[in-house]
């Protein structure tokens with residue numbers, strides 16, 4: 094066995110890893126290279142990346158076109174302050190996103206990751222009303238099992254207590270609406286229509302993950318539910334924020350999950366696969382109506398938001414190339430083929446004694462196991478399942494008792510079968 098790299102000890106002594114209980118977690122696995130769907134470890138193993146490295150990678154790691162686009166851009170311009178200055182990749186990317194977005198969303202505001210894209214959307218929705226002088230709008234509505242990120246606004250909107258309960262006293266008021274799924278699992282939350290009936294004139298915006306709630310447990314919703322959310326908000330003139338941080342760029346089989354409705358949101362958040370999994374970048378897209386509410390001689394009506402790296406040129410250039418690769422290399426057709434393959438394989442697992450439910454959409458295939466312990470994110474099975482998958486050369490990162498895959502679109506059929514084989518082996522173990 095190869096000796097671990099010398100820098101691994103520096104990691105052990107200095108690096109605080111995300112979503113990691115540093116007292117008990119196994120040491121991190123040193124990765125030295127990645128290619129296609131595989132991560133290569135320092136000791137020469139190849140691990141199949143069945144979760145797209147936290148749902149970001151779509152075309153495979155180290156895609157030659159993306160790598161070239163990055164190098165080309167780095168030679169010209171890597172970064173410039175984005176207030177008062179601009180550059181070609183940001184302008185072109187904004188136009189491409191606006192052209193493909195579900196509905197009319199011509200205005201693109203850049204930030205750095207999914208959470209900040211959500212923060213920006215929440216702030217836009219909030220200040221929209223303030224700028225219009227409707228200051229009684231002091232509530233957001235989000236759904237059971239929602240996950241919108243880890244910054245404070247995004248945490249407030251999220252409904253997965255396991256992640257954010259330590260901060261509960263600091264989070265602003267959000268009404269939690271039921272989904273058909275949460276109702277089927279005994280939620281006491283009210284349906285959206287009822288909340289809006291009671292308090293609609295206080296609501297600044299409703300935020301929803303279209304079709305697929307990811308971190309909440311890979312919960313798949315129907316287009317009917319999405320259409321209902323749109324209809325209820327539209328009826329009352331309340332902005333609907335579509336959080337497509339996870340679902341954007343083909344994950345659910347359409348370029349954007351809103352297309353399943355189809356529905357047209359007022360604000361759209363995208364990130365993760367936006368750069369094909371290369372660089373942190375996100376965007377919040379807005380309608381002309383929302384944008385116009387910020388136009389004024391009064392500088393107080395400005396959206397005072399921005400980050401040091403807003404509109405980073407490297408990230409925008411790679412995102413442009415990633416969109417081109419997605420369209421020119423048949424990404425959506427590949428997602429459709431994988432969806433069929435996973436559906437067929439999951440159907441065979443439906444009667445398994447350890448399986449409570451199987452769920453799938455696009456490249457996401459999930460198996461919910463009967464809970465052990467309290468179930469949910471802290472279900473006792475999660476760490477053992479993850480370790481068992483790694484022993485078999487596949488990176489899975491169960492959400493508690495929900496074992497799922499969300500691979501890059503470039504995996505071959507044989508690799509997709511291998512992932513489900515591993516899931517089956519874990520169920521048998």
Ligand SMILES: Cc1ncc(COP(=O)(O)O)c(C=O)c1O
Nearest residue numbers: 206207208240241242307338339
């Ligand atoms: C739907 C959704 N919104 C927001 C986020 C937050 O994104 P990030 O982790 O890039 O901040 C995530 C992350 O998983 C997500 O799935």
